[in-house]
Amino acid sequence: MTSDPLEEFSDDDLGYVPKEGGIAARAGLTTEAPYLASLNPEQRAAVESLDGPVLVLAGAGTGKTRVLTTRLAHLLNTGRAWPGQILAVTFTNKAAREMKDRIGTLIGGIVEGMQWLGTFHSIGVKILRRHAELVGLKSDFSILDTDDQIRLLKQIIQAHEIDEKRWPARQLASHIDGWKNRGLTPDKVPAGEAHAYADGKGALFYGEYQERLKVLNAADFGDLLLECLRLFLENPDVLEIYRKKFKYMLVDEYQDTNVAQYLWLRLLAGGHKNICCVGDDDQSIYGWRGAEVDNILRFEKDFEGAKVIRLERNYRSTPHILAAASGLIANNQGRLGKTLHTDREDGEPLLVRRHWDDDEEARAIGEDLEQAQRRQENLDEIAILVRASFQMRSMEDRFITLGLPYRVIGGPRFYERAEIRDALAYLKVTAQPDNDLAFERIINVPKRGLGDVTVRKARAIASANGCSLYRASRMIVETDELSAKPRGAMRKVVEEFSRWRSLIDAMPHTELAEMILDESGYTEMWQNDKSPQAPGRLENLKELVRSMEEFENLAGFLEHIALVMDVERAETDQKVNLMTLHSAKGLEFDTVFLPGWEEGLFPHQRSLDENGRAGLEEERRLAYVGITRAKRKAVLSFAQNRRVHNLWQNALPSRFLDELPEANVEVAESPSSYGGGFGWGAGSGGGGGGRSGLGESRFENFEPFNNTYSTPGWQRAKERHSSGQAMRSSPSLIEGELVTTAEPSAERFVEGEIVNHEKFGPGVVTHVEGNKLTIEFENAGRKRVLDSFVTRG
DNA sequence: CTGGAGGATCTTTTT
């Protein structure tokens, strides 16, 4: 079969224009493709508007992925473009894979030709490797992960003798990431911002870091885009190649693009302007890592003559769920505005539950899950979505006790585990001897007597000779620079690596990997380790070798894992899903549990403190994402007491709960609510319900717990809450509300005051920070608590 | 150079 047009198409046929009718015509299909018939009018418009800039505003559950894939199929089917002429970018590997799969089922094997369907990063790498020399790299440059990045920055910080305690490398890394996200090279960093780190050394270090990367022939994640952008800007001829090549562009989750990505897209779309962006401003939840909601809000201005298509018909959720989510998100100001509607008529209101503490919350959810299990419901269709990962622990504890099958999605990434990184470092050094960071990582793992001193000597030789650490190590063993013991150890390491390298082409890469791990003593190190995690780590190492089987060779495997930080595990058993709200985006479940709707946790205090109103709105979008994951049922809950860092904090119902339309919400006391043995102890002072302040949460005082809310601490907390609510109308004051808001002086505690805490007993206030008190308790030691938990005397 | 003890910091989310 030489008639397959794809076989004749080479990626370098840039000027090639497919003949009229394209693949479909050749294959003898009719003009009215069957896949169009099943679309609703808006979806169809989104699929068929092929020319010029198009923004598809796709609300939650409106068939976004379907539109994207059908549009791709349509482009191919109508002969507008060959697979290799379409650029389709996503944010996650998962999304890219899913799109590939779905196109595959739609139009068969053509997917193979879609070489430019992938994440921003993977496409960036592909382009960079081809033109690496133009940005000061070699085409086999290595890709640093966050960990490598931090270690490299630490070296730079140390070289400048900066106190790393005061200026953590992490912080510098996040500044640099931020700059890269905004498309700023070191020379472009605004002077004011350079001062954010180490009294103005930020930009300087950024520059040095970039230089080091070039010497190491490496790029970090941010570079994959930024350097690509620089490549295009400095080499118009290169840009022109890609402008011609990509006749059509497709962008998924456009609301998540950062400035660098936006600039990159705009450059590429500059010629033909056939760019279609799909997204939902209401689901923009990645502002903290540089995403600019503004990109989507500004689309019509940026791309002249843009067509905007709204997908508002929801195929996922019940009317109650949709109405609740819509009511909530309507509180946001910066949005394009959409009204989701559905034809469904069934459904029950959202359930809001109050719990005493996080354990009770977990217990209640556990009971619901057991019931669902008894009713033979599909556990895969149930999810618990939490704001912060620490919330997962009480859930997991409970599920383990109950023997409920569950899976954690997103959790600690496989490739980020220490043992996996070590093993990978061995493989990397074998394949790429000049990978200094990898070599440094394992030069003394397992312990072989090559400590700091030895490594420093080797590094000195390396920089004196302008060569890599590995080469320097080879040189150093020929000299008397090292004393006998380290020299012998070093010689052994270096020789082993060169032996392993010589075997790369001689044996299957999986076997080689096993051999390296065994002969280096790495496996043995964990076998001798008595910690309870050790067997799991050995298991992970086996899993790693197993996962290598899918790849042709070592180099292919290493390239893959640099970009795909997660491993897909085939799961067949039915399990309840546990994950963060962020990783739930794009998924849907029959029933969704949303625990932890408390002020400070959700919305997260940090979001409010650091980003004020914008932070609050992003949190609200996160809430919107959470609710709209549910097809049939959503159960929201909040706990009045939550353990954070092992000390108890009292909490108030999230303002988001109050923003849900009453008609769509049903309030329930926790089914297993008996308050436990904690008790509020003191205070019976009656009549607490007298306040009818506008700001009071309607979830604070429902029966039958009313009487417990009259303690002085609770009263204070309520007042604070209402002052917080008052601030909602004057958004500029959002920052620092609740926890740091000053109360009327009469209520404040001062240092040295003797106080009593319901749980910890008597103690002395040693420090006051807003309403956070540090108290030296007679029996419980030093704790940080909120003032509403203690009484005078 | 190693290992253990003690201390600080932290828990938003990802390529």
Add this chain to the structure above:
DNA sequence: GATCCTCCAG
């Protein structure tokens, strides 16, 4: 509570 880091004694 956990992990990561630093410091100090062998």
